[in-house]
Amino acid sequence: MPKQMMTDDNMEKLIAYRELDSSCVFVDDGDGFLSLTLDETVYRPVDLIRLLPYDRPDEYISCVCKEQELGIIRRIADFPEEQQRILQHQLSFRYYTPVIEKIISVREKMWFVFIKVVVDGQKKELCTRDLYHNIRFYNSTDLLLTDVDENRYLIRNFRQQPAKMQQKIEIYL
Amino acid sequence: MELNDRIAPEIQNQLEGSVKYSVRYEISARSAAPGGIVVVTGEDVFVFENQQKILEIKLSSIAEANCEKLYGSGCLKFVLHSGEEKLAAVFSLSRFACFTALAQAIEYRLDTGSFPAELKIEQKFCPVCGSPLMHGSKLCIKCARKPKILLRLYHIGKPYLPRILLVIFFVVAVELLAVIYPYFKRLVIDNYMTAENPQISKIWLLFGLTAGIYLTVCLFEWIVGYLKNFVAAAVSRDLREMLFDKIQRLSLANITKRSAGDMLGRIQNDTTRVREFLVSYGADIIVRVFSLLLLTVILFVTNWRLAVLVILPAPFMLWAFRWSSDKIRRKFHIVWRRGQKVNSLLHDAINGIRVVKAYGGEQNETRKFERVSTDYCIQLSGAEKFWSLVTPVVGFVMTLGEFLVLYFGANLVLQQEMQIGELVQYTTYVSMLYGPLRWLISLPRQIKQASVSANKLFEIIDEPEESQQQQNAPCPVAGDITFDNVSFGYKEYIPVLKHLNFTVKQGEMIGIVGASGVGKSTLINLLMRLYEPTRGEIRINGTPLQNIPRSVLRSKIGVVLQETFLFDGTVLDNIRYAKPDAPFEEIVKAAKAAGAHEFILRLPEAYHTRVGDRGYMLSGGERQRVAIARAILHQPDILILDEATSALDTKTEKQIQDTLGEIIKGRTTFAIAHRLSTLRQADKLLVLDKGKVAEFGTHIELLKNRSVYYRLVMAQRQTAKIRK
Numbered sequence: 001m002p003k004q005m006m007t008d009d010n011m012e013k014l015i016a017y018r019e020l021d022s023s024c025v026f027v028d029d030g031d032g033f034l035s036l037t038l039d040e041t042v043y044r045p046v047d048l049i050r051l052l053p054y055d056r057p058d059e060y061i062s063c064v065c066k067e068q069e070l071g072i073i074r075r076i077a078d079f080p081e082e083q084q085r086i087l088q089h090q091l092s093f094r095y096y097t098p099v100i101e102k103i104i105s106v107r108e109k110m111w112f113v114f115i116k117v118v119v120d121g122q123k124k125e126l127c128t129r130d131l132y133h134n135i136r137f138y139n140s141t142d143l144l145l146t147d148v149d150e151n152r153y154l155i156r157n158f159r160q161q162p163a164k165m166q167q168k169i170e171i172y173l
Numbered sequence: 174m175e176l177n178d179r180i181a182p183e184i185q186n187q188l189e190g191s192v193k194y195s196v197r198y199e200i201s202a203r204s205a206a207p208g209g210i211v212v213v214t215g216e217d218v219f220v221f222e223n224q225q226k227i228l229e230i231k232l233s234s235i236a237e238a239n240c241e242k243l244y245g246s247g248c249l250k251f252v253l254h255s256g257e258e259k260l261a262a263v264f265s266l267s268r269f270a271c272f273t274a275l276a277q278a279i280e281y282r283l284d285t286g287s288f289p290a291e292l293k294i295e296q297k298f299c300p301v302c303g304s305p306l307m308h309g310s311k312l313c314i315k316c317a318r319k320p321k322i323l324l325r326l327y328h329i330g331k332p333y334l335p336r337i338l339l340v341i342f343f344v345v346a347v348e349l350l351a352v353i354y355p356y357f358k359r360l361v362i363d364n365y366m367t368a369e370n371p372q373i374s375k376i377w378l379l380f381g382l383t384a385g386i387y388l389t390v391c392l393f394e395w396i397v398g399y400l401k402n403f404v405a406a407a408v409s410r411d412l413r414e415m416l417f418d419k420i421q422r423l424s425l426a427n428i429t430k431r432s433a434g435d436m437l438g439r440i441q442n443d444t445t446r447v448r449e450f451l452v453s454y455g456a457d458i459i460v461r462v463f464s465l466l467l468l469t470v471i472l473f474v475t476n477w478r479l480a481v482l483v484i485l486p487a488p489f490m491l492w493a494f495r496w497s498s499d500k501i502r503r504k505f506h507i508v509w510r511r512g513q514k515v516n517s518l519l520h521d522a523i524n525g526i527r528v529v530k531a532y533g534g535e536q537n538e539t540r541k542f543e544r545v546s547t548d549y550c551i552q553l554s555g556a557e558k559f560w561s562l563v564t565p566v567v568g569f570v571m572t573l574g575e576f577l578v579l580y581f582g583a584n585l586v587l588q589q590e591m592q593i594g595e596l597v598q599y600t601t602y603v604s605m606l607y608g609p610l611r612w613l614i615s616l617p618r619q620i621k622q623a624s625v626s627a628n629k630l631f632e633i634i635d636e637p638e639e640s641q642q643q644q645n646a647p648c649p650v651a652g653d654i655t656f657d658n659v660s661f662g663y664k665e666y667i668p669v670l671k672h673l674n675f676t677v678k679q680g681e682m683i684g685i686v687g688a689s690g691v692g693k694s695t696l697i698n699l700l701m702r703l704y705e706p707t708r709g710e711i712r713i714n715g716t717p718l719q720n721i722p723r724s725v726l727r728s729k730i731g732v733v734l735q736e737t738f739l740f741d742g743t744v745l746d747n748i749r750y751a752k753p754d755a756p757f758e759e760i761v762k763a764a765k766a767a768g769a770h771e772f773i774l775r776l777p778e779a780y781h782t783r784v785g786d787r788g789y790m791l792s793g794g795e796r797q798r799v800a801i802a803r804a805i806l807h808q809p810d811i812l813i814l815d816e817a818t819s820a821l822d823t824k825t826e827k828q829i830q831d832t833l834g835e836i837i838k839g840r841t842t843f844a845i846a847h848r849l850s851t852l853r854q855a856d857k858l859l860v861l862d863k864g865k866v867a868e869f870g871t872h873i874e875l876l877k878n879r880s881v882y883y884r885l886v887m888a889q890r891q892t893a894k895i896r897k
């Protein structure tokens with residue numbers, strides 16, 4: 001970068017991003033899209049992208065409209081309740097991740113691992129290719145499992161699960 | 174596969190017109206409903222949730238149908254002609270392939286006015302048994318496990334038939350000797366070594382017999398081992414060659430759907446596994462199994478009560494063996510995984526040593542390495558401990574039957590119901606039975622694994638090749654090049670190029686500009702027919718590209734790719750790669766034209782300097798110049814320069830351009846460059862934006878347009894100013 005551009009002011013301007021606080025208003029348009037009013041302009045559709053999906057799912061959320069970043073939400077919890085609900089709803093389907101309640105069995109067959117689980121109260125058989133690469137800690141307590149279709153599943157509080165369940169997964173970690 | 178999910182009668186009632194497609198989804202973005210269904214009729218798209226119509230769009234108002242992968246889900250969106258976006262559905266990624274096919278069918282309909290006759294849906298599960306398929310492959314491990322495929326291996330082994338027969342002959346001989354030997358032993362013992370009839374001299378007979386048979390068996394085993402290894406190595410070599418040859422002839426689309434690692438794995442590991450299988454379970458598999466059966470029969474005939482004792486602990490033994498080998502395998506698998514971690518860390522730290530040092534990360538790396546290495550050590554010693562403890566115990570259990578036989582057999586001898594020699598013979602047979610039993614237990618797994626490996630090999634061997642047309646009429650590759658409504662995507666659901674329409678006159682130089690990732694190199698790939706357009710047609714001189722044999726096409730195209738790749742070999746080899754018989758004078762001329770001659774002179778061994786992976790490190794710009802020389806050496810009709818001079822300073826670039834300018838006269842040239850000054854000689858510029866042709870015309874025309882190109886030029890001038 002040329003010298004004269006490195007002055008602090010310039011630098012600040014170049015790398016600044018807008019922090020969105022509770023003064024901006026998100027509206028659920030009811031058709032699956034979100035719109036955001038910012039400086040009296042309405043942006044639509046707005047995509048919400050978690051910048052740190054694993055560590056901080058509810059903080060640092062980038063709002064993007066037509067490939068342009070409008071700003072970053074520092075913390076969802078700072079917003080009024082109704083706004084929080086709208087944001088969480090939007091996030092819930094982009095970051096759709098069913099929770100595995102119970103692992104029934106783990107069976108290896110050549111390159112695939114078949115895992116019988118209970119998800120949302122229903123029995124289901126997941127299939128992953130090479131569990132070693134497709135299961136890992138999502139944060140310090142939860143496990144994330146990716147199946148052949150790239151669907152993601154969550155195992156909450158893995159260390160608190162029954163020992164049997166832990167054993168079945170342990171060797172892949 | 175069809176896109177016809179069941180439609181509830183309540184919904185059916187609300188539809189007019191016949192249903193073309195219906196696809197369910199499971200995530201509702203709009204209501205609390207557990208998903209819904211997207212229905213496409215001849216004229217409209219409908220979305221229903223909870224039997225309620227929540228969206229209705231006329232197909233005629235749709236401009237684009239896009240399928241997007243989100244984080245844990247996918248979505249189908251429509252862009253209308255008005256520019257408005259509509260969300261049709263959000264779905265789990267299991268449904269992604271279906272929705273991609275749906276989006277494509279709709280786009281097809283928008284382009285052509287009718288729906289496609291056939292849908293292309295990426296198969297992730299075996300249509301026969303429903304098990305998952307290997308990545309980018311049609312191979313089902315479950316259906317493929319049929320060992321029938323191993324017979325194909327014997328097919329490949331046909332040229333080695335005499336050797337295989339020899340193997341079988343010697344194996345039979347060995348087995349026979351092994352069965353006969355205990356019998357002789359018994360005869361000698363019972364006849365000459367009893368208390369009543371001691372004949373010391375006959376000990377020599379026993380000794381000679383044993384030594385003789387032993388030596389013969391040794392010799393035969395050696396011959397068998399030698400022949401088997403030879404045949405197995407030859408078969409796996411043939412396989413490897415078939416595979417390599419095949420991969421060279423596959424189309425790029427077929428090659429890139431698998432990773433390079435997978436391909437290497439198949440060529441190296443799978444052929445090795447097949448070879449190992451052939452060595453340990455080769456043609457003699459039947460003989461061995463047969464001799465096991467024979468032994469069992471002999472045991473029963475000789476003394477059925479003792480035989481029962483032999484068989485009795487067998488299930489227990491099987492279980493012990495299975496259990497221990499599973500456990501051991503698991504433990505060593507974990508060790509292997511930890512070893513891999515150590516390796517990849519090493520690999521990173523050594524390859525990235527410059528970065529490590531530049532950022533002072535040495536201590537950090539050392540600490541990381543220590544942690545991983547200690548973990549490896551712990552796992553390894555744990556596994557070894559287990560192994561050294563369990564193996565003898567299991568070995569003991571495995572021979573339990575022998576002890577039983579010995580005990581009860583000795584009793585029989587003392588009660589004079591059995592002769593001592595007979596017992597010796599019997600116990601020998603028993604131990605002969607137990608040895609191969611281990612081998613037999615692991616047989617199914619081995620067959621399974623070998624047949625999967627063989628399958629993976631044959632899958633590639635059976636893959637359809639790049640279609641090769643026979644060369645009928647001479648196809649002039651020179652001429653105008655037309656892109657007629659060409660669309661393309663590497664993955665069908667991510668279109669890269671959309672509806673390209675333009676014509677390039679023969680001899681013109683076309684500059685292609687556009688943002689990084691817009692699809693410039695992709696356009697070139699289509700022109701070289703490395704990939705086929707998903708829709709539309711490219712024509713040269715009116716002849717569709719498909720009708721020009723690839724060999725003819727490529728012999729007329731000279732190309733400098735964005736990633737300059739040099740083979741392991743000399744500079745000379747690299748330049749004349751496309752024209753191995755070129756006289757040296759021509760090579761020098763080409764090198765001079767490419768501005769390469771000057772720096773080659775300075776290399777220690779000039780044209781004989783070894784470059785490539787393990788050779789002399791050429792700089793980025795030097796590589797590019799070698800590649801340019803390679804491209805112009807065979808005097809192509811069409812020259813493609815993809816960022817061919819990007820790594821050169823502007824002065825050198827200018828020099829090369831001046832000479833190149835002479836060379837490309839009369840040849841159609843496509844030049845891609847980010848540095849717009851590179852393209853100043855271009856007759857016309859093709860500006861790509863968002864996968865479409867944004868502008869096409871001369872430099873002056875485009876500047877007048879004051880659109881994309883104008884902005885690019887202005888932006889580059891700005892930075893140029895700042896640089897000064």
Ligand SMILES: Nc1ncnc2c1ncn2[C@@H]1O[C@H](COP(=O)(O)OP(=O)(O)OP(=O)(O)O)[C@@H](O)[C@H]1O
Nearest residue numbers: 429663664669688689690691692693694695696735
């Ligand atoms: N083999 C491939 N498989 C899948 N996607 C690919 C492949 N090659 C390129 N792409 C994708 O296609 C798009 C266009 O790539 P392309 O190489 O044509 O860009 P480009 O215009 O040449 O960019 P650049 O100026 O950086 O060279 C990119 O988004 C890229 O990620």
Ligand SMILES: [Mg+2]
Nearest residue numbers: 693694695735
């Ligand atoms: Mg490129």
